[in-house]
Amino acid sequence: QVQVVESGGGLVQAGGSLRLSCVASGNILSIRDMGWYRQAPGNQRELVARISSAGLRNYADSVKGRCTISRDNVKNTVFLQMNSLKPEDTAVYYCYVDYGGLRHWGQGTQVTVPS
Secondary structure (H helix, E strand, C coil): CEEEEEECCEECCCCCCEEEEEEEEECCCCCCCEEEEEECCCCCCEEEEEECCCCCEEECCCCCCCEEEEEECCCCEEEEEECCCCHHHCEEEEEEEEECCEEEECCCEEEECCC
16 A cells, blocks of 8 residues: 655745655555646646656646656655745645556645735
């Protein structure tokens, strides 16, 4: 069984930065994709960024140039560095890992950027 736990959310003023972390634990040999989605109240969950096992990255247009995703394959950890945060970045951020043919989700971490 794979457990996924996020951390690093919080309240930050517009223009500030946050670094989200996510660690996967369990009987894990090799994780494929890792990434982050977010969901704001009343909105659908949307992809923020993803990174493949080879290090290929994709970003949502709304965060390009402001966010950087990275991963540590030894520690089964993925990070999301978010800079120049905006009120529209307010959402619950969910981490996922693709392993064993399944997508495993974390419980989410709240990011709030007051307007």
